[in-house]
Amino acid sequence: MYLNIDAQKEMTYDAIVVGSGISGGWAAKELTERGLRVLCIERGRDIKHVEGYETAMKAPWEFAHRGRPDNMAAEEYWAGMRTGYTANEEHRYLFENDSKNPYLETRPFDWIRAYHTGGRSLLWGRQSYRFNEEDFMANGKEGIGVDWPVRYKEIAPWYDYAERFAGISGSKDGLSVLPDGQFLPAMELNCLEKHVKSEVMKKMGRTITIGRVAHLSKPQSWHTALGRAACQYRNMCMRGCPFGAYFSTQSATLPAAMKTKRLTLVNNKIVSEVIYDEKKGRATGVRTIDQNTLEVKEYYAKIIFLNASAIPSASILLNSKSSRFPNGLGNDSDQVGRNIMDHHLGVGASGEFDGFQDQYYFGRRPNGVYIPRYRNWGNDKRDYLRGFGYQGGASRSGWGRGVGMEGFGASFKDDLSKVGGWSMGIGGFGEVLPNENNRFTLHPTKKDKWGMPIVVFDAAYGENERKMRKDMANDAAEMLEAAGLKNVRSYDDTSKNLGIGIHEMGTARMGKDPKTSVLNKNNQLHDCKNVFMTDGAFMTSASCVNPSLTYMAFTARASKFAVDELKKKNL
Amino acid sequence: MMNRRDAIARVALLMGGTLSAPSLMAFGEGSSAKQVVGAAFSLTSAQKTLVAEIAEHIIPKTSTPGAKEAGVGPFIEMMLADCYKPQEQQNFLDGLADLDERATKAHGKKFLDTSSAEQVAILKQVEKDTIELMKSANVQQVKVGDNVDKEVVSSKKLKGTPFWRLLKELTLFGYFTSEQGATQALEYVPIPGRYDACIPLKPGQKAYAL
Numbered sequence: 001m002y003l004n005i006d007a008q009k010e011m012t013y014d015a016i017v018v019g020s021g022i023s024g025g026w027a028a029k030e031l032t033e034r035g036l037r038v039l040c041i042e043r044g045r046d047i048k049h050v051e052g053y054e055t056a057m058k059a060p061w062e063f064a065h066r067g068r069p070d071n072m073a074a075e076e077y078w079a080g081m082r083t084g085y086t087a088n089e090e091h092r093y094l095f096e097n098d099s100k101n102p103y104l105e106t107r108p109f110d111w112i113r114a115y116h117t118g119g120r121s122l123l124w125g126r127q128s129y130r131f132n133e134e135d136f137m138a139n140g141k142e143g144i145g146v147d148w149p150v151r152y153k154e155i156a157p158w159y160d161y162a163e164r165f166a167g168i169s170g171s172k173d174g175l176s177v178l179p180d181g182q183f184l185p186a187m188e189l190n191c192l193e194k195h196v197k198s199e200v201m202k203k204m205g206r207t208i209t210i211g212r213v214a215h216l217s218k219p220q221s222w223h224t225a226l227g228r229a230a231c232q233y234r235n236m237c238m239r240g241c242p243f244g245a246y247f248s249t250q251s252a253t254l255p256a257a258m259k260t261k262r263l264t265l266v267n268n269k270i271v272s273e274v275i276y277d278e279k280k281g282r283a284t285g286v287r288t289i290d291q292n293t294l295e296v297k298e299y300y301a302k303i304i305f306l307n308a309s310a311i312p313s314a315s316i317l318l319n320s321k322s323s324r325f326p327n328g329l330g331n332d333s334d335q336v337g338r339n340i341m342d343h344h345l346g347v348g349a350s351g352e353f354d355g356f357q358d359q360y361y362f363g364r365r366p367n368g369v370y371i372p373r374y375r376n377w378g379n380d381k382r383d384y385l386r387g388f389g390y391q392g393g394a395s396r397s398g399w400g401r402g403v404g405m406e407g408f409g410a411s412f413k414d415d416l417s418k419v420g421g422w423s424m425g426i427g428g429f430g431e432v433l434p435n436e437n438n439r440f441t442l443h444p445t446k447k448d449k450w451g452m453p454i455v456v457f458d459a460a461y462g463e464n465e466r467k468m469r470k471d472m473a474n475d476a477a478e479m480l481e482a483a484g485l486k487n488v489r490s491y492d493d494t495s496k497n498l499g500i501g502i503h504e505m506g507t508a509r510m511g512k513d514p515k516t517s518v519l520n521k522n523n524q525l526h527d528c529k530n531v532f533m534t535d536g537a538f539m540t541s542a543s544c545v546n547p548s549l550t551y552m553a554f555t556a557r558a559s560k561f562a563v564d565e566l567k568k569k570n571l
Numbered sequence: 572m573m574n575r576r577d578a579i580a581r582v583a584l585l586m587g588g589t590l591s592a593p594s595l596m597a598f599g600e601g602s603s604a605k606q607v608v609g610a611a612f613s614l615t616s617a618q619k620t621l622v623a624e625i626a627e628h629i630i631p632k633t634s635t636p637g638a639k640e641a642g643v644g645p646f647i648e649m650m651l652a653d654c655y656k657p658q659e660q661q662n663f664l665d666g667l668a669d670l671d672e673r674a675t676k677a678h679g680k681k682f683l684d685t686s687s688a689e690q691v692a693i694l695k696q697v698e699k700d701t702i703e704l705m706k707s708a709n710v711q712q713v714k715v716g717d718n719v720d721k722e723v724v725s726s727k728k729l730k731g732t733p734f735w736r737l738l739k740e741l742t743l744f745g746y747f748t749s750e751q752g753a754t755q756a757l758e759y760v761p762i763p764g765r766y767d768a769c770i771p772l773k774p775g776q777k778a779y780a781l
């Protein structure tokens with residue numbers, strides 16, 4: 001008896017953070033820096049900064065298939081194959097094996113996961129934009145989903161805070177559609193991009209700017225103090241960055257949390273549910289299953305942050321059943337698992353350019369151009385709601401052009417060794433509206449090898465997204481043509497499903513009314529105040545900009561709130 | 572205006588457009604189609620020699636190493652075994668046999684027994700025929716993402732990627748990503764350390780590898 005209490009004490013922390021990805025890393029940093037003893041529980045293996053990046057320094061010829069997925073890998077990474085790149089040899093070891101982690105699709109969903117220390121912070125494209133004022137108000141104005149309980153001005157200081165710490169390189173453009181932030185020096189546009197930028201501004205009045213990315217273009221003292229260094233422009237970031245030059249859990253938030261000596265990280269423990277104490281009316285801890293031994297173990301804390309990413313975090317709620325919450329913890333509204341959003345992409349245009357034959361570049365910039373939303377903005381009115389932005393870039397073609405060229409032999413080889421012509425492509429990132437019927441559920445009987453119910457997706461793009469895609473393809477081609485590009489081709493790849501943007505969010509939306517939302521404006525479960533969710537689950541609408549910076553800002557804000565409430569003994 | 576929209580949605584016929592490296596993988600079915608695993612594939616020693624010789628015709632040794640030195644022959648065999656479906660493997664074997672048939676018909680000997688000039692002439696004809704075949708099968712190269720092109724076949728005339736196309740693609744891929752090709756035919760800069768956005772191209776400058 002006595003022993004048991006001791007053991008329980010040993011497993012008791014001030015806070016538990018579930019997941020060590022982008023948002024979990026921030027929760028761990030913020031909560032430890034504010035004085036809490038934190039346990040971060042990660043379901044996957046540990047990947048150590050630098051030494052864990054197995055392929056980071058490999059040359060192309062050191063990969064058995066020079067990077068391409070072989071048939072066996074294609075079979076195992078069946079969802080990853082849908083992106084066209086995530087199952088590649090260079091970085092496959094950082095993605096999840098889909099055969100070992102199966103899911104089901106009533107309507108297809110492209111689910112791209114990374115289960116290990118750092119989660120997808122090691123793999124993300126690092127594009128980092130703020131939501132604008134309108135993004136937080138559109139739902140309310142248009143009667144779509146529910147209104148955000150938060151407005152831009154409340155989150156703006158937290159964007160400042162997140163940008164400074166993460167290190168975001170970008171240019172200040174003074175646009176209300178794309179609010180400026182605390183930027184490190186911007187990366188430069190190459191000569192074709194500069195040309196297209198000025199033509200598109202002149203002829204169409206639209207802005208093209210350099211992407212805002214979480215790369216240290218010029219590290220500041222607080223970055224170098226964590227061992228981070230300047231970007232080396234090798235653009236092999238998806239293999240892990242040995243220089244700590246882009247923001248990841250490993251390079252930034254984990255070292256900061258470790259510095260406090262108040263963080264414990266445990267790996268290979270899958271959180272299966274939150275333990276809810278009916279008498280106390282609060283959560284007391286989490287139950288875990290060891291990934292290798294299947295051992296079940298409980299950990300306890302005063303507050304719990306769910307940061308397992310949108311689908312797993314909501315799964316944990318759905319799996320946490322009690323007599324108070326027969327449909328899952330905090331799910332009185334029946335909104336848990338619903339309103340899955342993403343950004344839709346796979347639509348845009350590309351073209352070739354005749355000029356600048358004597359111009360080249362040096363280095364591989366891990367970034368491209370960004371075209372902020374202009375549709376349904378100001379006086380522009382379309383037959384769909386919301387808008388889209390574009391990401392893309394210009395480059396000179398390499399040897400790959402030879403595949404489509406006629407000829408072979410010495411002069412052919414010589415030609416391919418030289419620099420090819422210029423081309424530029426831009427692809428749209430469109431906003432997806434929240435829709436209650438886009439959801440996932442837990443399968444009633446099928447379980448994975450750890451005994452967790454299998455996720456079943458039932459979600460798809462709607463009419464609004466389909467309408468928007470027409471503009472996304474046509475506008476892209478029009479802009480490139482306006483800038484004088486030739487052979488402009490637009491594309492709209494309809495083989496992709498929701499999820500392909502890898503920006504899944506919205507499964508436990510925030511709102512003012514507990515009847516129609518899961519979380520309040522402080523990322524607390526309405527009905528179980530000591531449980532917080534600050535990964536993509538909380539998103540009430542999606543905007544058209546990449547979401548992770550917004551998760552960082554909300555995580556930092558919710559962490560401060562949680563610690564303040566703890567101090568006030570409200571939790 | 573109406574037609575213009577259609578016009579910009581056009582797709583380029585194969586063999587004409589530019590291809591980026593990642594496009595080298597997708598052909599035919601949608602990307603979600605499952606691959607067949609474990610199909611055994613290997614070449615006889617005569618076929619191995621033949622493949623190495625044709626690859627060398629495509630990328631010969633010049634002031635820089637050629638396909639043979641870069642090990643492109645064995646690379647092609649390995650890639651076909653590991654990364655392709657039985658249909659492509661069969662097309663490849665048929666294509667090799669076809670070369671000998673063509674040589675026998677024209678010169679009364681096997682492909683490798685003909686002169687270098689005769690070999691080149693045969694390969695040129697194979698390339699022409701392949702282009703015609705793909706045109707008649709209406710093979711189109713469509714962009715499906717910034718860096719991903721996919722080829723779609725809208726007629727049933729073509730079963731999988733044709734031999735010449737496989738061979739050429741794998742030769743270029745194998746060569747320019749090999750140590751010899753990447754560091755000698757191209758300029759290999761593993762860690763640039765900086766980014767210069769707009770600089771003059773030096774006369775005769777090689778393209779960067781990767």
Ligand SMILES: Cc1cc2nc3c(=O)[nH]c(=O)nc-3n(C[C@H](O)[C@H](O)[C@H](O)COP(=O)(O)OP(=O)(O)OC[C@H]3O[C@@H](n4cnc5c(N)ncnc54)[C@H](O)[C@@H]3O)c2cc1C
Nearest residue numbers: 019021022023043115119120125126127271309535546548
């Ligand atoms: C190729 C790629 C490109 C991207 N590009 C961008 C971009 O440019 N800009 C942008 O904003 N976003 C981008 N994203 C998306 C971005 O990566 C995600 O939005 C972000 O990582 C989500 O953070 P998260 O904390 O919610 O989840 P993750 O970073 O996915 O981390 C979740 C963590 O929780 C762990 N976990 C899951 N379930 C459990 C459990 N039951 N118990 C314990 N631990 C668990 C996982 O192992 C993982 O470590 C990209 C993603 C990918 C893959």
Ligand code: SF4
Nearest residue numbers: 231232234235237241
């Ligand atoms: S480009 Fe920059 S961030 Fe990416 S791997 Fe290289 S140094 Fe790291």
